[in-house]
Amino acid sequence: MKITKDLYQSSLTLLTDYYQFTMAYAYWKAGKAEEEAIFNLFFRKNPFQSGFTVAAGLDYIIDYCRNMTFADKDLAFLADMVDSNGRRVFEPGFIDYLREMTFSCDIDAVEEGEVVFPNMPLVRVRGPLIQCQLLETPLLNIINFQTLIATKASRIVLAANGDPVMEFGLRRAQGIDGALAASRASYIGGCASTSNVMAAKLFDIPVSGTHAHSWIMSFGSEIAAFEAYAETFPDNTILLVDTYDIVQGVKNAITVARKLRDSGKQLKGIRIDSGDLAYFSNLAREMLNRAGFPEVKIVASNDLDEHIITSLKMQEASIDIWGVGTKLVTAYEQPALGAVYKLSALKNQQGEWVPKIKLSQQSIKINIPGYHNVMRFMANGKAMADMIYLEGGKHGNTVTIIDPIDPTRRKKISVEHAETEILLKPIFAKGVKVYQRPSIHQIRERAQRRLAAFDKTHKRLINPHIYPVGLEAGLYEFRTSLVLKLKSLDNGD
Amino acid sequence: MKITKDLYQSSLTLLTDYYQFTMAYAYWKAGKAEEEAIFNLFFRKNPFQSGFTVAAGLDYIIDYCRNMTFADKDLAFLADMVDSNGRRVFEPGFIDYLREMTFSCDIDAVEEGEVVFPNMPLVRVRGPLIQCQLLETPLLNIINFQTLIATKASRIVLAANGDPVMEFGLRRAQGIDGALAASRASYIGGCASTSNVMAAKLFDIPVSGTHAHSWIMSFGSEIAAFEAYAETFPDNTILLVDTYDIVQGVKNAITVARKLRDSGKQLKGIRIDSGDLAYFSNLAREMLNRAGFPEVKIVASNDLDEHIITSLKMQEASIDIWGVGTKLVTAYEQPALGAVYKLSALKNQQGEWVPKIKLSQQSIKINIPGYHNVMRFMANGKAMADMIYLEGGKHGNTVTIIDPIDPTRRKKISVEHAETEILLKPIFAKGVKVYQRPSIHQIRERAQRRLAAFDKTHKRLINPHIYPVGLEAGLYEFRTSLVLKLKSLDNGD
Numbered sequence: 001m002k003i004t005k006d007l008y009q010s011s012l013t014l015l016t017d018y019y020q021f022t023m024a025y026a027y028w029k030a031g032k033a034e035e036e037a038i039f040n041l042f043f044r045k046n047p048f049q050s051g052f053t054v055a056a057g058l059d060y061i062i063d064y065c066r067n068m069t070f071a072d073k074d075l076a077f078l079a080d081m082v083d084s085n086g087r088r089v090f091e092p093g094f095i096d097y098l099r100e101m102t103f104s105c106d107i108d109a110v111e112e113g114e115v116v117f118p119n120m121p122l123v124r125v126r127g128p129l130i131q132c133q134l135l136e137t138p139l140l141n142i143i144n145f146q147t148l149i150a151t152k153a154s155r156i157v158l159a160a161n162g163d164p165v166m167e168f169g170l171r172r173a174q175g176i177d178g179a180l181a182a183s184r185a186s187y188i189g190g191c192a193s194t195s196n197v198m199a200a201k202l203f204d205i206p207v208s209g210t211h212a213h214s215w216i217m218s219f220g221s222e223i224a225a226f227e228a229y230a231e232t233f234p235d236n237t238i239l240l241v242d243t244y245d246i247v248q249g250v251k252n253a254i255t256v257a258r259k260l261r262d263s264g265k266q267l268k269g270i271r272i273d274s275g276d277l278a279y280f281s282n283l284a285r286e287m288l289n290r291a292g293f294p295e296v297k298i299v300a301s302n303d304l305d306e307h308i309i310t311s312l313k314m315q316e317a318s319i320d321i322w323g324v325g326t327k328l329v330t331a332y333e334q335p336a337l338g339a340v341y342k343l344s345a346l347k348n349q350q351g352e353w354v355p356k357i358k359l360s361q362q363s364i365k366i367n368i369p370g371y372h373n374v375m376r377f378m379a380n381g382k383a384m385a386d387m388i389y390l391e392g393g394k395h396g397n398t399v400t401i402i403d404p405i406d407p408t409r410r411k412k413i414s415v416e417h418a419e420t421e422i423l424l425k426p427i428f429a430k431g432v433k434v435y436q437r438p439s440i441h442q443i444r445e446r447a448q449r450r451l452a453a454f455d456k457t458h459k460r461l462i463n464p465h466i467y468p469v470g471l472e473a474g475l476y477e478f479r480t481s482l483v484l485k486l487k488s489l490d491n492g493d
Numbered sequence: 494m495k496i497t498k499d500l501y502q503s504s505l506t507l508l509t510d511y512y513q514f515t516m517a518y519a520y521w522k523a524g525k526a527e528e529e530a531i532f533n534l535f536f537r538k539n540p541f542q543s544g545f546t547v548a549a550g551l552d553y554i555i556d557y558c559r560n561m562t563f564a565d566k567d568l569a570f571l572a573d574m575v576d577s578n579g580r581r582v583f584e585p586g587f588i589d590y591l592r593e594m595t596f597s598c599d600i601d602a603v604e605e606g607e608v609v610f611p612n613m614p615l616v617r618v619r620g621p622l623i624q625c626q627l628l629e630t631p632l633l634n635i636i637n638f639q640t641l642i643a644t645k646a647s648r649i650v651l652a653a654n655g656d657p658v659m660e661f662g663l664r665r666a667q668g669i670d671g672a673l674a675a676s677r678a679s680y681i682g683g684c685a686s687t688s689n690v691m692a693a694k695l696f697d698i699p700v701s702g703t704h705a706h707s708w709i710m711s712f713g714s715e716i717a718a719f720e721a722y723a724e725t726f727p728d729n730t731i732l733l734v735d736t737y738d739i740v741q742g743v744k745n746a747i748t749v750a751r752k753l754r755d756s757g758k759q760l761k762g763i764r765i766d767s768g769d770l771a772y773f774s775n776l777a778r779e780m781l782n783r784a785g786f787p788e789v790k791i792v793a794s795n796d797l798d799e800h801i802i803t804s805l806k807m808q809e810a811s812i813d814i815w816g817v818g819t820k821l822v823t824a825y826e827q828p829a830l831g832a833v834y835k836l837s838a839l840k841n842q843q844g845e846w847v848p849k850i851k852l853s854q855q856s857i858k859i860n861i862p863g864y865h866n867v868m869r870f871m872a873n874g875k876a877m878a879d880m881i882y883l884e885g886g887k888h889g890n891t892v893t894i895i896d897p898i899d900p901t902r903r904k905k906i907s908v909e910h911a912e913t914e915i916l917l918k919p920i921f922a923k924g925v926k927v928y929q930r931p932s933i934h935q936i937r938e939r940a941q942r943r944l945a946a947f948d949k950t951h952k953r954l955i956n957p958h959i960y961p962v963g964l965e966a967g968l969y970e971f972r973t974s975l976v977l978k979l980k981s982l983d984n985g986d
Contacts, residue, residue, distance in 0.1 A: 008500060008669075014691040015672070017663055019702030021690065026704070026725040032711060039707070077694045083729050129711060136705075140664035141672055170510055171633035172829040176501075178671035179508070179634055197514065198507040201570045209512030211519070212629075214532070214836040217849045218525060218622060232519040236576050244852045244979060274853050326829045335828035336665040336819045343707040356710045359737045360767050486737060 007180070007202060011071040012064060016137040021078065024130045025094050033097070033130040036347040038371050040121035041139055043339040044364055047148055047331065051464025052454060054154045054447050055114045055122050056185045057146035058427070059437060061107075064138055065428060068103040068131075075099055104431035105131050108373075108424035111438075113150075113188055113447035115454060116423075117469040119404055120374045120388055122147070122339070124424055127431075129346070136341045145178075146185040148337040152306075152328055153189025154447060158459055159306035161313065165322045166208050168195030168301070169329025182329035188443050191324075203440055210236075210271065216243040223252045230256050230267070238269040238299060241284070246275055250284045254291045269297035269321065277302065278317040285318035297321055305333065306461050342367040357482050364405055369482055372475065378419040383453045385411050386423070389472035401470035404479070411468045500673070500695060504564040505557060509630040514571065517623045518587050526590070526623040529840040531864050533614040534632055536832040537857055540641055540824065544957025545947060547647045547940050548607045548615055549678045550639035551920070552930060554600070557631055558921060561596040561624075568592055597924035598624050601866075601917035604931075606643075606681055606940035608947060609916075610962040612897055613867045613881055615640070615832070617917055620924075622839070629834045638671075639678040641830040645799075645821055646682025647940060651952055652799035654806065658815045659701050661688035661794070662822025675822035681936050684817075696933055703729075703764070709736040716745045723749050723760070731762040731792060734777070739768055743777045747784045762790035762814065770795065771810040778811035790814055798826065799954050835860040850975050857898055862975055865968065871912040876946045878904050879916070882965035894963035897972070904961045 027033045046053050070078075075098060081089040105127030110116055123139060125132050157165050167186040173179035183199035193208040194200055200207035211229055219225035222244060230237045239256065241249030250270065257267035270288075272280050277300045288296050300312070301323030309322060326332060344367060345353040355369035371391045377384045387401045397416050403409035427435040438446070457465035471479065520526045539546050563571075568591060574582045598620030603609055616632055618625050650658050660679040666672035676692035686701040687693055693700035704722055712718035715737060723730045732749065734742025743763065750760035763781075765773050770793045781789050793805070794816030802815060819825060837860060838846040848862035864884045870877045880894045890909050896902035920928040931939070950958035964972065 012669070012691070014694055015663070015669060016690060017661060017688040017702050018690050018693070018700045019688065019704055022702060022726065023704050023708050026708070026722055027711070029725045030721045035711070037711070074694070077690075081700075083726075085728055087728075133705075133707065136707075137664050141666060141669065144665055145667050145671065168510060170508070171630050172637055172831065173634060173671075174667035174823065174828065175638050175670035175672075175674040176505070176508060176634065177668035178638065178666075179668075181668040195510040195512065197509060197511050197570075198505070200511070201507055201567070207511045207574075209510050209515060211512055211516050212626075213851045214626065214629075215516050215519070217836045217851060218520070218528070218530070218839055228523045229519055232522045233515065233576075235578055235580075242853070274858060326831070330667065330823075330828040332828055335667065335823040335825055338665065338819070343710045346711055358706050358710060360735070365767060 011074060013068055013070050014074050016134055020134050023133055025090055027130050028094050028097055035129045037129040037132045037343060038345040039125045039132045039341050040344050041123040041339055041341045042119055042121050043337055044118050047151055047334050047337050051458040053116050054150040054189055055110045055116045055147050056112050056150035056188050057143040058109050058112045060142045065103050070098050107428040109427050110423045111425055113443040115450045140339055140341055144337045144339045146181055148331045149182045149185035150189040152331045153186040153191050155306040155461055156324055157190030159309040160322050163322055164192040165324055166193045167191045167328055168323055169325040170196045172326040173329045186328055188447055210238040213243045226252050226256045230260055234265045237267055238271055240271045242272055242274050246280050250287050257293050267296050269299050271299040273301050278312055278315040281318040299323055344369050345371045359486055369479055374423040376421045376423055377413050385413060385468040387472050390475050400473040402473055402476040403470045504567060506561055506563050507567050509627055513627050516626055518583055520623050521587050521590055528622045530622040530625045530836060531838040532618045532625045532834055533837050534616040534832055534834045535612055535614050536830055537611050540644055540827050540830050544951040546609050547643040547682055548603045548609045548640050549605050549643035549681050550636040551602050551605045553635045558596050563591050600921040602920050603916045604918055606936040608943045633832055633834055637830045637832045639674055641824045642675045642678035643682040645824045646679040646684050648799040648954060649817055650683030652802040653815050656815055657685040658817055659686050660684045660821055661816055662818040663689045665819040666822040679821055681940055703731040706736045719745050719749045723753055727758045730760055731764055733764045735765055735767050739773050743780045750786050760789050762792050764792040766794050771805055771808040774811040792816055837862050838864045852979055862972055867916040869914045869916055870906050878961040880965050883968050888965060893966040895966055895969040896963045
């Protein structure tokens, strides 16, 4: 997938906040443009009160970075910007600097489909301050949304408990790419197909769909519409039965099913898109079974999400395939993941990393300073805990991890008996891609495999058991001392 | 603005649901592809419990329709699709039909920035059934989202009561176009600027932004960072004061304000992005005033929406400029507008329009049949009521409009004393654009002018007075009789 080349005409390098450019300019003026920095992208809370989050969006990021150059018309736009006094905002030298700028960062990131948690870096960017800064907004835009939707999809797929989930949210999605990226992330999260033909083509996702109410209404009668549809698609007919009256619609579908059987074919399914799905799916199932069509599937849709699917399952609704749209592709329950991107270290002129921290009235908004990474501890294939630790730091055979928000939550782990995995993988080294991009099918498969490694109590849809993630004790102490030191400082000095 | 040409590389004609293609194919097979149809795009409820909605998205639609042709690779993708038996889904003749297809519909629509209400058509498409059908999903995707955001923006701007509102939602928006289209719609709704540089360039929107916490953190002290910024932008310095401690931040900003004043310049503002905005804005105002800087503006941000802005205004917070992001660009409170697109009439072989209706278990889901339009009645420049009526229908000097959901809500209007305006304007006639596209600034101006024509009780943010919109009595009776007739029919015949 090459989003910028296949989908977008222009360079996306201007897809960032204006303050990134004013800061970039001011860094350049202050001689700080090339100072080496480390920024971490992380979120502070799982969305939807979920016990986990599924990372997605990296493939877009790779593409964005590989095309991070300024088109001439982008530079002309910046060069022509004037302030309220009519004076040009940026000096020509800065425009020249941007023209020559070549993406040269190290990027380490968790792979798409990985199960992730609050506070751990999903993406770590190391490179010239100016490039790190310009990347902030597009990285957040891409990762925030796709991670949000992959997580929502995985929850819906968990609720469907093995039944296929079809995504068809295009008409209610937030804009063109709000739909395309949502289809991609939904598939990563475990959906079986999308209705979006362009997403299917761009991302190699299975596509599905049959007909709408308008098909029925364009004929003189429902049965005529059903018959015409079955004639065109004898091997793949799913009939929408609720245009006029569901019971009559099911009767008409059975009539068509008999005709198909007479010609050696089989009606694939019926779809119910309104009304009480528990009541009507069971009624339809009974009618189909009594008529000798137990193999005809029932597809249900109408504002479904993981909670309604769970409720319908508990009511023993006879639904085989779930169609989800609005609630999935907009993450209706919580339409934004609040991931942030924070400076965590800056190299000084002696070549040493100086850890950086931002204070806040709200403790949850204080970042984790330093150059760090994440280690997952596993035992017998089961995930036990994740540890955020300083790169190059030393720790003994037993480590203690401490929850940064509630330091009374701690966990001791014997390193020598655990299987470990470092979650940040090298993606770019000095601007050169060193990562082999997996196919979307491999990513989807990874998400399922990784989710399987977590205890089911962490995957409970409501009030999940909290998976232990924390700072390695040394990093925790270091961060605390830094906060206390800063709070006692007069920053005016 | 030419979204497909300037932004998107490929044709967007595949940006539709797969079932539009399966239906299109089945229409083609059934010889119905060129039957003349009328579809209406409308929504059933104002979003956010608002008393009004602001239409947006038409400019994208115009562009979409003008480029509604299939690229060779799009056709190849469709031609290569196979069903579960490995057989091609579509016959070559159908692919050829699509290759030759030329957009030839009539489109009438309310203009962007128009104030609109439930049940009235926002877009009416008349043309070959197959084209109307393919257009369904992209029209909904575009209008649903931009109308949602323009409405949200207008509510936030109403709450700000004359203060400038800056949109900076890119980092939390739903994907790339989820951000770009949101910036556009926010400006239409009345925002003063966007932070999104690409949106500014594509749509000619004012851009704004200063610096982030990372700017401060990259220096040894806050005051050094402030001074360096003011040195680079002496005429446009807004300082973010909450990286470490807000009170100290304001003190440091005052120090910089003094230095700027010494060199004949003026600090433009400070920004507070966390903490209690009412408390700290008043404290900062007092500190700035006491120091002799009453002209320095205070910018506030942090998860603002119309409700929080209203609350801060009631608390007499000292905020001059409002920065809004997540809650605006995702329409957090209700992230989807549920507009639908329904077949309302089909021409028979005698050349007569046959009205079409869809029943539902839920009365609100029954559409309005026939070939209709919307008339707004005004008196002394104030909007009185909107009437949905059949094109070519006759009505006397007095009309009665009836709410389709609650038919006890009726309003009599004396036509001869009212100023009237027909809201659907011709956009395309037989595929040819007949509409002069206004600039985005004209659209934004229209939204403000149109909103001004509505009584302020309709614009109340909570529990608004309901503006009268209904069916002309004859259309109402016709629809009712059609529903009753269909309900008594055995659709199996």
